[in-house]
Amino acid sequence: MNRPLSKLLAVVLGVSAGLPPARGAGDVELGKIEQEFEGRRLSAIRGPLAAYDEKLKALEDAATTRRDLAATAAVQKERERVAGLLKPKPASGLASITGAPTPAPAISDPGQQKNFEITPETGTVHLSLAKAQLAGGAKFDAGDGTLSGFTAPGAAFQITANGLKPGRYRCLLRYYCPSEKGGGGRFKLTINGVEIAGGVVPKLYASEAQEAFIGDVDVNGGPFVVKLETLSLSGTAPSGGKQRLMEVTDIALRPFKDGQPPLPKTKGG
Numbered sequence: 001m002n003r004p005l006s007k008l009l010a011v012v013l014g015v016s017a018g019l020p021p022a023r024g025a026g027d028v029e030l031g032k033i034e035q036e037f038e039g040r041r042l043s044a045i046r047g048p049l050a051a052y053d054e055k056l057k058a059l060e061d062a063a064t065t066r067r068d069l070a071a072t073a074a075v076q077k078e079r080e081r082v083a084g085l086l087k088p089k090p091a092s093g094l095a096s097i098t099g100a101p102t103p104a105p106a107i108s109d110p111g112q113q114k115n116f117e118i119t120p121e122t123g124t125v126h127l128s129l130a131k132a133q134l135a136g137g138a139k140f141d142a143g144d145g146t147l148s149g150f151t152a153p154g155a156a157f158q159i160t161a162n163g164l165k166p167g168r169y170r171c172l173l174r175y176y177c178p179s180e181k182g183g184g185g186r187f188k189l190t191i192n193g194v195e196i197a198g199g200v201v202p203k204l205y206a207s208e209a210q211e212a213f214i215g216d217v218d219v220n221g222g223p224f225v226v227k228l229e230t231l232s233l234s235g236t237a238p239s240g241g242k243q244r245l246m247e248v249t250d251i252a253l254r255p256f257k258d259g260q261p262p263l264p265k266t267k268g269g
Helices: 003-013 025-065 068-086
Strands: 116-119 124-127 133-135 139-141 146-148 158-159 166-175 185-191 194-200 210-219 224-233 247-255 266-267
Touching: 025 068, 025 194, 068 194, 068 210, 124 158, 185 210, 194 210
Parallel strands: 210 266
Antiparallel strands: 116 124, 124 247, 133 158, 139 146, 146 247, 158 224, 166 210, 166 247, 185 194, 185 224
16 A cells, blocks of 8 residues: 555544555555455444335345246345445455365256147147256156256256257246245346346145246257256245255246236347
């Protein structure tokens, strides 16, 4: 840090301008001053941001309840930004020790398979759950045709579809999330590299699949890749059982019809 900048920082913080050079013991002193500044900054903004986050949480809960993943993702992104504002910035003069992030489980190359079926009457595309690549304990249940095993953060699946007819589609997720089986939680859905955060709310004795709109997807040719990864679990584990995110029964792409109210668009392959 040069001397003019050191003096300016000292005036702003109301401390002595005689800062030592930013090396050795001076590094520690600079770190202490930066921490003091961060403490003042956080004290000033914590109250207003907490009130703002409460309003955002109410919006997120409402969007999650009506299974609007696009709206949920937008609110969650803003809440993450607000949470970042409340995190102290690391002091440049002090060494910060942070654990290395745990990488998401690797999923192997799916090859060039079609991996979808089309309902002729409606043109709806159904991605093949049986061809999903699985990681972190996720599994395909051939008996009922569902993807399950999302019982821990990191459980994930990925489906790559090739040869989809270009056009705009409305993407939907169908799932079971019964509360008596410990359902509920948050996940990250990625469509051709575009991330959408979402959550599922459990339903008591859910005998029918719930449906959530993901967004409108423009498919332009090339591989169409959908990946879902478990972020956290919020359900109450049944006696002798585990929490689980949900059981996925279908990922469908309905041809977009003129006159439909638009949802946030996601670029396809």
